[in-house]
Amino acid sequence: MNAFYSLYSHEFLRVATCVPATEVADPDFAVAETLRLAELGHADGAGVMLFPELGLSSYAIDDLLLQDALLDAVERAIGKIVEASKDLYPVLAVGAPLRGDGRLYNTGVIIHRGKILGVVPKAYLPNYREFYERRHFSPGAGVTDATISVGGHRVPFGVDLLFRSEGSVPFTFHVEVCEDFWVPLPPSTRAAMAGAELLLNLSASNITIGKAETRRMLCASQSARAVAAYAYSAAGPGESTTDLAWDGHAAVYEYGDLLAETERFPTGGTFVTADIDLGRLRQERMRLNSFADCARQELPQGHGYRKVGFTLDKPADVVPLRRRIERFPYVPSNPARLREDCYEAYNIQVQGLAKRLAATGIKHPVIGVSGGLDSTQALIVAARAIDLIGEDRKNIRAYTLPGFATSDSTKSNAWTLINSLGVTGEEIDIRPAARQMLADLGHPFGAGEPVYDVTFENVQAGLRTDYLFRLANQVGGLVVGTGDLSELGLGWCTYGVGDHMSHYNVNASVSKTLIQHLIRFVARSGDVTPETAAVLEAILATEISPELVPPGEEGVLQSTQDIVGPYALQDFNLFYLTRYGYRPSKIAFLSYNAWSDAESGVWPQDIPEDQKRAYAMADIRHWMEVFLRRFFNNQFKRSAAPNGPKISSGGSLSPRGDWRAPSDASAKVWLAELRDNVPAE
Known part of the structure; x- marks a missing residue:
C-alpha cells in the first residue's frame, strides 16, 4: 500500500x-x-x-x-x-x-x-x-x-x-x-x-x-x-x-x-x-x-x-491513522458543543452589527434578500441587532431584486421571511435595467440571444449592488453584507458587488457549512414566530445556487457546488490551509481519513442526507486542485474585504485579521506539492 x-x-x-x-x-x-x-x-x-x-x-x-x-x-x-x-x-x-x-x-x-x-x-x-x-x-x-x-x-x-x-x-x-x-x-x-x-x-x-x-x-x-x-x-x-x-x-x-x-x-x-x-x-x-x-x-x-x-524511523508497514478527524472543522459533531458554537457565533454577529450601527448613528440597515442561506442569516442578524439597540424593525430595509433566473420558490421564501420578521420590504425587478446594460454593451443577450456568460451573470450581480448602495444613500442606511467565508476563500464572489462589498459584512467569517446550523439554531430557539421558523426550515432545504443563469434542460438549476466543489470538502481545505498552514498532501491525507468512509465516524447533528457521502482520493485530489487555484487567484478580493466580525478560532480572511497575503502570489508551489505527493486514486 x-x-x-x-x-x-x-x-x-x-x-x-x-x-x-x-x-x-x-x-x-x-x-x-x-x-x-x-x-x-x-x-x-x-x-x-x-x-x-x-x-x-x-x-x-x-x-x-x-x-x-x-x-x-x-x-x-x-x-x-x-x-x-x-x-x-x-x-x-x-x-x-x-x-x-x-x-x-x-x-x-x-x-x-x-x-x-x-x-x-x-x-x-x-x-x-x-x-x-x-x-x-x-x-x-x-x-x-x-x-x-x-x-x-x-x-x-x-x-x-x-x-x-x-x-x-x-x-x-x-x-x-x-x-x-x-x-x-x-x-x-x-x-x-x-x-x-x-x-x-x-x-x-x-x-x-x-x-x-x-x-x-x-x-x-x-x-x-x-x-x-x-x-x-x-x-x-x-x-x-x-x-x-x-x-x-x-x-x-x-x-x-x-x-x-x-x-x-x-x-x-x-x-x-x-x-x-x-x-x-x-x-x-x-x-x-x-x-x-x-x-x-x-x-x-x-x-x-x-x-x-x-533513531526512530518510519515503520516499513503502513500504519493507518486512528484519530477522529472532524469532517466539518467549522461544525463540531458534539451536539452540545455545536449549540454553544451557534449561540456564540450568532451573538458575535449581532453584537458586531449593533456596535457598527450605534457608532455610525445609522438606523437603517439595508440588505438584499434572495431567499438563500447567506442573506437569510444576515437578515436574521440585522433584526436582532436592531432589537438590541432599541430601534423598530421597520427601520430595516429589505429588498428582493429578482433577475433572469430567480425562482418562484426563493422569491416566495424571501418575502415570507421579510414579512414574518416585521421588517420593511420592497421589490425591484432588475431585469429591465440589466437588458438595457447588456444592450449598451453590445452583448448578444441584449439582441435576444440566450448567451449566459460571465458578463450576463455579473451585470445582474452588479446591478443588485448598485441599487443597494444607492438605496442606502437615499434612506441614510448601511448596506449589510451577505457573502460568507467559504465564498471569499474560493473567490466565489464578484469583485465589488454584494457578495463581496458592503458597509459591514456580518457573515465575513462564517463558513457555508456552519451557516446552515446558525439558521437552524435561530429557527429552533423559540425566539422567532412559527411562521419564521417554518420559512427558515424551507430555506435550509433549498439547493445552493447563485440563480444568475436560467434553468437548463429539464429545469436543472445552476449549482454552485458543481462549479467550485462540494462545500464540505472545500471548507475542510480552507480550514487546514489557513488555520494550520498544512501542505496539500497532509490536508489530502486528513480529508481521506475524514471522508473516505461515510458509514464510519460521527456526523454533526442535522447534517442533510445528501452531505453524508464518501469521497474517493481522486475526488479529494481534484477538488483540492480546484481549491488551490481559486484560493490563490482570488486573493485580491480578500485584500479589499470590508469589516466584519471574526467568529471562530478557525480564523477569518480579513486583511486586518488572521490572513494577510500578497494578491499576486502563485499557487505553483502548492500545486506541485499536491501533484508530487498525493496519489491520483
Whole structure:
C-alpha cells in the first residue's frame, strides 16, 4: 500500500499510555506484563509507550522500597526489558526505584532498541496526607549533568534530559514523574520551551472522589500552555490496597484536546493509543510568537538541557491513522458543543452589527434578500441587532431584486421571511435595467440571444449592488453584507458587488457549512414566530445556487457546488490551509481519513442526507486542485474585504485579521506539492 496512507508520512506519532496489571513487589510479574503490552504496542505501530510510576516494583510498598533484594530484582527486570527491546519498535518509558550515589530515586527509565537512553528522577516528592515519599527517596530537583549505573552501564541521569529522535520520525520528548505536574511550575514547562513536543508523565496516583477530573484539568491545561502533547499513565489493578485504591487512569492530550483515555477501574492490564499531530504543534509554536518570547526570557543561555539522541524511523508497514478527524472543522459533531458554537457565533454577529450601527448613528440597515442561506442569516442578524439597540424593525430595509433566473420558490421564501420578521420590504425587478446594460454593451443577450456568460451573470450581480448602495444613500442606511467565508476563500464572489462589498459584512467569517446550523439554531430557539421558523426550515432545504443563469434542460438549476466543489470538502481545505498552514498532501491525507468512509465516524447533528457521502482520493485530489487555484487567484478580493466580525478560532480572511497575503502570489508551489505527493486514486 502507498506510504502516503501511513500516519508516519504526515508528522503524526502514535503514542501508547499503558496500565499494566501488577503484583505487589513482584518485578518478574511486572516485566512479563510490561513486555506483553510492549509487544502489542509494537504490533500496533506505537512509537512511544508510557508505563506507570514505579511500575517495576509497585508503588505502594512503603519500606519494602529500601530492601536490597527488591532493588536488585528491579535492576534485573530492567535488563530483561532492555534485551527484549532490541526487537521492538517503540521507545519504552518504565518506572523504577534506582540506587545512585548512596541515594534512592523514583525514576523514569527510557529504553529503546536494546539501550537505556537515560534515567529521569522525580523532581518533587510529595510528603503530605497519604504520601510519604521523602521517607524513601531523594528528590531529583537540581540533579543535572549526572550519570547513574544501571545493570553495569553508566547512562545519562538528571532532570535536564530531552530525548530527540534523529531518524525519519523526528520529535523530542521529555519525562516527568507524577507529582512533578501538580506543582506550580512543572519541569515539563521549561522542557517544552526548550523544544519538547511530547511530554510524558509516569504516575501512580491513587484515586479519591473527584481526583480524576483534576488530573484531566491538569493534563489539558499543561498541554495547552506548553503547546504540546501530554501523555499520562497511572497505576491500576494489582497495586496494594492497604489504605488506598487505584483506578488505572491513562490519557493523552494534545494542545488542550483529549485524544484518548482508558476506561477507569480495569480488571486487567490495558493501554490506549493516540495519534498525535506533531505538525500541528510545530505550526502553533511558530505562530505563537509569545511562546518563543517566553522561552527566550525564562530559559538559560544554551537552554541547560542535554539532548539524548536516538533513531526512530518510519515503520516499513503502513500504519493507518486512528484519530477522529472532524469532517466539518467549522461544525463540531458534539451536539452540545455545536449549540454553544451557534449561540456564540450568532451573538458575535449581532453584537458586531449593533456596535457598527450605534457608532455610525445609522438606523437603517439595508440588505438584499434572495431567499438563500447567506442573506437569510444576515437578515436574521440585522433584526436582532436592531432589537438590541432599541430601534423598530421597520427601520430595516429589505429588498428582493429578482433577475433572469430567480425562482418562484426563493422569491416566495424571501418575502415570507421579510414579512414574518416585521421588517420593511420592497421589490425591484432588475431585469429591465440589466437588458438595457447588456444592450449598451453590445452583448448578444441584449439582441435576444440566450448567451449566459460571465458578463450576463455579473451585470445582474452588479446591478443588485448598485441599487443597494444607492438605496442606502437615499434612506441614510448601511448596506449589510451577505457573502460568507467559504465564498471569499474560493473567490466565489464578484469583485465589488454584494457578495463581496458592503458597509459591514456580518457573515465575513462564517463558513457555508456552519451557516446552515446558525439558521437552524435561530429557527429552533423559540425566539422567532412559527411562521419564521417554518420559512427558515424551507430555506435550509433549498439547493445552493447563485440563480444568475436560467434553468437548463429539464429545469436543472445552476449549482454552485458543481462549479467550485462540494462545500464540505472545500471548507475542510480552507480550514487546514489557513488555520494550520498544512501542505496539500497532509490536508489530502486528513480529508481521506475524514471522508473516505461515510458509514464510519460521527456526523454533526442535522447534517442533510445528501452531505453524508464518501469521497474517493481522486475526488479529494481534484477538488483540492480546484481549491488551490481559486484560493490563490482570488486573493485580491480578500485584500479589499470590508469589516466584519471574526467568529471562530478557525480564523477569518480579513486583511486586518488572521490572513494577510500578497494578491499576486502563485499557487505553483502548492500545486506541485499536491501533484508530487498525493496519489491520483
